[in-house]
Amino acid sequence: MVVSAAMSDGKKQQGNQGKQDGGKGGGAAPQTAIVPTRADNYAEWYQQVVKAADLAENSPVRGCMVIKPWGYALWENIQRVLDGAFKDTGHVNAYFPLFIPVSFLEKEAAHVEGFAKECAVVTHHRLELKDGKLIPTGELEEPLVVRPTSETIIGEMFAKWVQSYRDLPLLINQWANVVRWEMRTRLFLRTTEFLWQEGHTAHSTAQEAVEETMQMLRVYADFARNWMAMPVVCGEKTAGERFPGAVQTFCIEAMMQDRKALQAGTSHFLGQNFAKASEIRFLDEKGVLEHAWTTSWGVSTRLVGGMIMTHADDDGMVCPPRLAPTHIVILPVTHKEEDRERVLAYCKQLQKDLRSQEFAGGKLRVEIDNRDLRGGDKVWQWIKKGVPIRLEIGPRDMDKDSVFVGRRDKGPKEKSTILRTEFIGGAAAMLQEMQDALYARALAFQASNTKIIDSKEEFYAYFTPPASKDPNAPTPIHGGFALTHFCGDRELEAKIKDDLSVTVRCIPLDGEGDAAPYDTTPGTCPFTGKPSAKRVVWAKSY
RNA sequence: CGGGGCGUAGCGCAGUCUGGUAGCGCACCUGGUUUGGGACCAGGGUGUCGGAGGUUCAAAUCCUCUCGCCCCGACCA
Numbered sequence: 032m033v034v035s036a037a038m039s040d041g042k043k044q045q046g047n048q049g050k051q052d053g054g055k056g057g058g059a060a061p062q063t064a065i066v067p068t069r070a071d072n073y074a075e076w077y078q079q080v081v082k083a084a085d086l087a088e089n090s091p092v093r094g095c096m097v098i099k100p101w102g103y104a105l106w107e108n109i110q111r112v113l114d115g116a117f118k119d120t121g122h123v124n125a126y127f128p129l130f131i132p133v134s135f136l137e138k139e140a141a142h143v144e145g146f147a148k149e150c151a152v153v154t155h156h157r158l159e160l161k162d163g164k165l166i167p168t169g170e171l172e173e174p175l176v177v178r179p180t181s182e183t184i185i186g187e188m189f190a191k192w193v194q195s196y197r198d199l200p201l202l203i204n205q206w207a208n209v210v211r212w213e214m215r216t217r218l219f220l221r222t223t224e225f226l227w228q229e230g231h232t233a234h235s236t237a238q239e240a241v242e243e244t245m246q247m248l249r250v251y252a253d254f255a256r257n258w259m260a261m262p263v264v265c266g267e268k269t270a271g272e273r274f275p276g277a278v279q280t281f282c283i284e285a286m287m288q289d290r291k292a293l294q295a296g297t298s299h300f301l302g303q304n305f306a307k308a309s310e311i312r313f314l315d316e317k318g319v320l321e322h323a324w325t326t327s328w329g330v331s332t333r334l335v336g337g338m339i340m341t342h343a344d345d346d347g348m349v350c351p352p353r354l355a356p357t358h359i360v361i362l363p364v365t366h367k368e369e370d371r372e373r374v375l376a377y378c379k380q381l382q383k384d385l386r387s388q389e390f391a392g393g394k395l396r397v398e399i400d401n402r403d404l405r406g407g408d409k410v411w412q413w414i415k416k417g418v419p420i421r422l423e424i425g426p427r428d429m430d431k432d433s434v435f436v437g438r439r440d441k442g443p444k445e446k447s448t449i450l451r452t453e454f455i456g457g458a459a460a461m462l463q464e465m466q467d468a469l470y471a472r473a474l475a476f477q478a479s480n481t482k483i484i485d486s487k488e489e490f491y492a493y494f495t496p497p498a499s500k501d502p503n504a505p506t507p508i509h510g511g512f513a514l515t516h517f518c519g520d521r522e523l524e525a526k527i528k529d530d531l532s533v534t535v536r537c538i539p540l541d542g543e544g545d546a547a548p549y550d551t552t553p554g555t556c557p558f559t560g561k562p563s564a565k566r567v568v569w570a571k572s573y
Numbered sequence: 574c575g576g577g578g579c580g581u582a583g584c585g586c587a588g589u590c591u592g593g594u595a596g597c598g599c600a601c602c603u604g605g606u607u608u609g610g611g612a613c614c615a616g617g618g619u620g621u622c623g624g625a626g627g628u629u630c631a632a633a634u635c636c637u638c639u640c641g642c643c644c645c646g647a648c649c650a
Contacts, residue, residue, distance in 0.1 A: 064611085074644075213648075364610080366609080406608080407612085423610085
């Protein structure tokens, strides 16, 4: 019986986790590369996956992470695909300042209220050495905030750029970092600084702006489904969950494996609120001075967290193939010195052949891992990173002109031999098959954890966690999405949030849900007995 | 920002109650034996014990203050 190094590490880490017995005498618990498992402690599992997959780590700066190459490559792939989609829909990129004068934020009342509490503020522009310490000096006349979002500064510029209806629409996107001084941070899901894109558009009519809002929501939903293999519910936020300053906020919501909801993208119809705040005005065809109608929409590095929590398993990350930084890793088996050169040559040729294959709008991304490490060690590293396909190539495979294939959607030991030419020709299809299977699995998970609930009692029972002796223990996985009628009363929503930490994730749009049997017919709110236009999605959220 | 837990070698931890020259495992390096698989044996390097004050002949250990991380809330992409 082999007890692996990582496993014994894990046991030491957990110590009191209880159930492992070291595997002596058979009947051992299945060995997992990640300890604890999702079921044992979901929050801790998440952090261990981020670490094991080498996606990111905490930095010396509070709440700020270092995104490591493997994690950043995922983000780059997200960027590349979305950037293409933005351009396909007529948008162009630009860049606006990191700093925003405090007075700009004051212009929109709801906006101030929403963001004032979480702004980093720059008040000085110089340091002076005093007794060996650097002291800020040179106080600014007007403090600058580090952008938490750029509506105000972009609005200021839009006001200069727009005079006539002929200047509209203005369709701008920016890839940037923003800072929100959150109380509690988690890698990728909520960090003080995060990377995102923010689209900002201005239109001459409300209708056009609304259409833009919906178009971008659909771009996000398509991206989540087709690229991240992450099913989402599209819907509108309630007033309580709306973006500060927006008239309407729309979102895509995904279900994580702990059955909590993750808001994965938002698209806002801002009406004329920001146009009025920033004086974005234009003369229409009739010569009447009007305020423009604006939108904003964004997704962030949180998507990487969403990908982890949608697909990763107890052996680590599982990259959706279409966004995987590397599709296929080749692991040369070169035990005997005399074989080394010819095995490497075979691998290089194989890499070259594979790299000429098309997948997901580009070439296959294929790497050779020729590091001087033990084979099993390397295999597990790549499993934990979630690379979709591993090829182990040694003299025996060469003799048969075949490749030894391990797939991330199968067990670590479940590998098969495939003829080299057959594999090369079928690799793209295999990846797409894995992509589709990931989506199907996530969709089935979402569907099976989405419940139609029509009584208050059932609703409360659904979302009440099993009793625990330890008040500081992680909350056990429970609940999911509830489809329940809702009269729309804000105080009721607040009360439910207070009681259960459950909120309306969205009011689903007709025909836009991936999994749920959306009943869009009117009914009765089970909490108040008042009429309800349709069922809404309730869930705990990140 | 409230409640709880934790900061000791690259990582994970013991040592703290009861002050007395800083330890273990893994990782790392070297040599050897192995090897279609997260190996084994031997040898080796590694720390101002999160930081700053204080008490003391003596502080990882006691006291005060701070910073950071994790969990449970509140807040949020």
